[in-house]
Amino acid sequence: MARVLIIEDNERLAGLIADGLGAQGHVCDAVHTLAAAEDALAGTLFDGIVLDLGLPDGDGVDWMRAQHGPRPPILVLTARDALEDRIRGLDAGADDYLPKPFAMSELAARLRALLRRPGGRQDAVLALGNLAFDPASQRVTVAGTTLELTRREAALIELLLRRAGQVVRRAVIENSLYTFDEAVTPNAVEATISRLRRKLEEAGAALELHTIRGVGYMARARGA
Amino acid sequence: MSRPPSIVRRLTASLAWVGGLGALLLLIVIGIEYRISFSNLGDHDAFARAIHELSEHVLLPMAVLILPMALAGRWAIKSGVRPLIDAAAQIDARAGETRGVRVDTTDFPIEARAFADAINRVLGRIDGAAALHEAFAADIAHELRTPLTLLSLELDRLEHPDAGRMRGDVARMRRLIDQLMLLAQIDADHAAQIAPTPVDLGDVAGDVIAQLAPIALDRGMRLALEADAPVMVIGRREAIGAALRNLIENALRASPAGGCVTVRTGAGGMLAVRDEGPGLSAQQLATLTQRHRRADHASRDGAGLGLAIVERIMRAHGGTLETSVTARELRLQFPPAASSD
Numbered sequence: 001m002a003r004v005l006i007i008e009d010n011e012r013l014a015g016l017i018a019d020g021l022g023a024q025g026h027v028c029d030a031v032h033t034l035a036a037a038e039d040a041l042a043g044t045l046f047d048g049i050v051l052d053l054g055l056p057d058g059d060g061v062d063w064m065r066a067q068h069g070p071r072p073p074i075l076v077l078t079a080r081d082a083l084e085d086r087i088r089g090l091d092a093g094a095d096d097y098l099p100k101p102f103a104m105s106e107l108a109a110r111l112r113a114l115l116r117r118p119g120g121r122q123d124a125v126l127a128l129g130n131l132a133f134d135p136a137s138q139r140v141t142v143a144g145t146t147l148e149l150t151r152r153e154a155a156l157i158e159l160l161l162r163r164a165g166q167v168v169r170r171a172v173i174e175n176s177l178y179t180f181d182e183a184v185t186p187n188a189v190e191a192t193i194s195r196l197r198r199k200l201e202e203a204g205a206a207l208e209l210h211t212i213r214g215v216g217y218m219a220r221a222r223g224a
Numbered sequence: 225m226s227r228p229p230s231i232v233r234r235l236t237a238s239l240a241w242v243g244g245l246g247a248l249l250l251l252i253v254i255g256i257e258y259r260i261s262f263s264n265l266g267d268h269d270a271f272a273r274a275i276h277e278l279s280e281h282v283l284l285p286m287a288v289l290i291l292p293m294a295l296a297g298r299w300a301i302k303s304g305v306r307p308l309i310d311a312a313a314q315i316d317a318r319a320g321e322t323r324g325v326r327v328d329t330t331d332f333p334i335e336a337r338a339f340a341d342a343i344n345r346v347l348g349r350i351d352g353a354a355a356l357h358e359a360f361a362a363d364i365a366h367e368l369r370t371p372l373t374l375l376s377l378e379l380d381r382l383e384h385p386d387a388g389r390m391r392g393d394v395a396r397m398r399r400l401i402d403q404l405m406l407l408a409q410i411d412a413d414h415a416a417q418i419a420p421t422p423v424d425l426g427d428v429a430g431d432v433i434a435q436l437a438p439i440a441l442d443r444g445m446r447l448a449l450e451a452d453a454p455v456m457v458i459g460r461r462e463a464i465g466a467a468l469r470n471l472i473e474n475a476l477r478a479s480p481a482g483g484c485v486t487v488r489t490g491a492g493g494m495l496a497v498r499d500e501g502p503g504l505s506a507q508q509l510a511t512l513t514q515r516h517r518r519a520d521h522a523s524r525d526g527a528g529l530g531l532a533i534v535e536r537i538m539r540a541h542g543g544t545l546e547t548s549v550t551a552r553e554l555r556l557q558f559p560p561a562a563s564s565d
Contacts, residue, residue: 010370016377079369101373101398103391104380167434212437214449215430220441 002047002115006030007037008077009055017050020104021111033057046072048115050107051094053078064092073114077102109165116162126161129206129221133161142203152177153196156189160209160219169216193217231305235297243290250282307331311340323351362408365401372397403529406466410536420541423461425489425558426451432468433487436476444481447472450488457493457558459541464556467537468495470530471554475499493543493558496551503549513545 004026008014014030021028029044031037034057040046051074053060064074076094090097095117096110116126126133130143138154140147149157159176160168173189190211197209206222254277311327318325326347329340376394379387426449433447440447457464468487475485478501486498504512513535531545534556538545543558 010374013370013374013377016374016381020377020380079366079373099402100369101376101394104377165438167437169430169434210437210441212433212447212449214451215433215437215447218437218441220438 003027003044004029004048004050004111005037005040005044005046005072006050007034007055007060008032008050008052010052013052017104017107021050021108024108024112026111034060034063037063041071048072048111049074050111051076061092064094067093073117075107075111075114113163113166116164126158126164128161128164128219131161131200131205131207133158142200142205145203147199147203147205149196149199152192153199156192157196157219160217164219164221167212167216167218170214173216189217231301232298235301236294239290239294239297243286247282247286250286251278254278254281304333304335307333308336323354358408361404365405365408368397368401372401400529403470403533406533407536410463410533410540420458420460422456423459423464425455425457425464425493425495427454428461428465429468429487429489429495432465432472436469436472440476440485443476445476445479446484448484448486450486453491455489455491455493455495457541457543457560459558463537463540464495467534467556468497470534471497471556474530474554475501478502490555493560495556495558496553497555498551498553501552503552504547504554505549506547509545509547509554 004021006014006017006021006028008017008030009032011030011032014032018028018030029040029046031040032055034055037049049072051060051064053076055063060076060078064076073095074093076097077100078097079100095114098107098110126135132141133139133154135158138149138151138158140149140154140157155177156173159173170189177189177192193209193211200207200209208220208222210218210220212218258274258277310331311329314328315325326344327340329337329344332340372394376391376398379391379394382390429449429451433449437447472485472487475497476499479485479499480501483500485500488496488498490496509531512531514532535545538556538558541558543556546555546557547553548555
């Protein structure tokens, strides 16, 4: 699957993360300094980076800021978790942020979401439970059978699948569906979700669309 | 009961003594100059002359000098002490602040400067000690994170039936560390006087609920937000988010399985969290928010510490944490923003 570079100075921790992500099917390279990270990035094309902020030969935030041109998405790990550090990290170009300590499942989920962002090299089929979505053809299959969806329904499920397990805010949905209709009312979004839900249920999809009233929607594998 | 010494009273007493002594001295001087002796005061003419001399040279000058002196003295003292009274009022007005309080000595009379400067030096030392203490707490929390991550990842690989319980323990330790760091952060922000910005409470609530909704669903609970119009307050977004997160986590614990925790915004800078638990009386709330002061961390999951943190954050915003048993709500009440748009 994806090739991930782990930049973490604690060698045992780097090893554990590599093992954990390896079990998820990722190919991981672990380095312990920024200098080694530069070497690794010069020689190999990575799909994602897991970066610890406090490294022996420099600060991760400064390093991110110095990166120019296209680069893989970065998930920052930090032991600091001071609110200001979080903002500083995201400003410097981190794509997501995970404070230590974290569970492997958490790291894997966040990384999966990053790799699923559009435009990444990982722009392949999005899968959740027994459902698969091909962004290129906008085709949804449940357990191998194609599901008939309108363009708007397909766009909505793509949005939710790209952030599976995370809540997608209502405003984000309204903005990205705007192109299909002149005005997207909250009711229209809710109606589309209901139709999607019914279709998924009829097709026997092991996937749930949760409504977080007043906030947004979330797709999760059933029983997850 | 002895009254505390008063400069004005002391001045009045001193002037009375000076007046009395001066009058006595003048009487003697006049007596010598005019050779008035007590023996010929019986003479009517001599007596009248003596009275005349006395009133002209003693009583009149005394009255002319002592009265304005007494008044001028009182005025000088009152106005000299005025900056001290103003400074006291200013310090009292900042009762909510525990850090960075200093006596403003710009208008202080030179006589009071040394004392005020000494007090400021002590306050500076106390601030320094508190900052050191907080930095130490933050350092400990920071140092604990990497070993705790290792522990958590190693536990993830264990298939032992006890691993789940240990994962729960690690999660509780993590929560405690997060709260310690948050407390240190609130004080650091306060000390650094980071400028507050306009914040929409509904937007913050949406972010926090989006973060917590997966956890709530895992426990079979739902979260909902009721926010129609934007409600603006002046504050620190991250801190308000942390306060709300603590309240929601609290509500998730208090509600029965399958329950719903609802967050709503209200006009005038109000953010409320309603759960399906029994509600919290004002007395219970007061006890819970006092917890950290008594160093009582007896609660298994740091719930009490959570409410104490919420109270601290609200205090730093000039707001309050209130409870309504009937509505089963905990409310964050902010001072309303000057302008609502």
